[in-house]
Amino acid sequence: MPVATVGDRAGAERAVTEETIDRFAEVSGDENPIHLDAEYAAETTFGGRIAHGMLAASVVSAALARLPGDIVYLSQDLSFERPVRPGDTVVAEVAVVESLGGDRLAVETTASVGDETVVSGEAVVLSLAHDGA
Known part of the structure; x- marks a missing residue:
């Protein structure tokens, strides 16, 4: 299997629903009420529930997995620029x-x-060749 090289690109997308947010909270343990409590979230600067930033970032991980070869995450610098809300699709x-x-x-x-x-x-x-063994 080939490995990823300069110029390779990949993508992924994920529809975000209230259930997606609830499940991410369960898996991650991040139960911040801005994500889970509609009444609480309505009173914040966001005016309603928002998805976990790391939920949106996890779509990046899915895209990385679609690059050629076996991809191993070593590090990630992230900037969270805007909230993701239920009903959004992250690309x-x-x-x-x-x-x-x-x-x-x-x-x-x-x-x-x-x-x-x-x-x-x-x-x-890391982009590693998969030998099939």
Whole structure:
């Protein structure tokens, strides 16, 4: 199987529902009421429930997994730019921008809802050949 190289791109998307947010809270243990309590969230600057930032960032992880080869996450710098709300669809795009030597690659990462970026950053990954063994 080939490995990822500079110029490779991949994407993933995820529809976010109230159930998605509830399930993410259960799995992550992050039970912040801004995510789970509609009445509480309505009184905040966001005016309603919002998804966990890491839920949106997890769509980036799904996109990275679609790059060629076996991809192993080493690090990720993230900027959370806008909230994701129930009913939104998060679309993540990743692009390999630099070889860092060995099997390490720098990857530009972006997650958007419509035309608005919600999460941006850069990841470092290992791209390994899969020998099928």
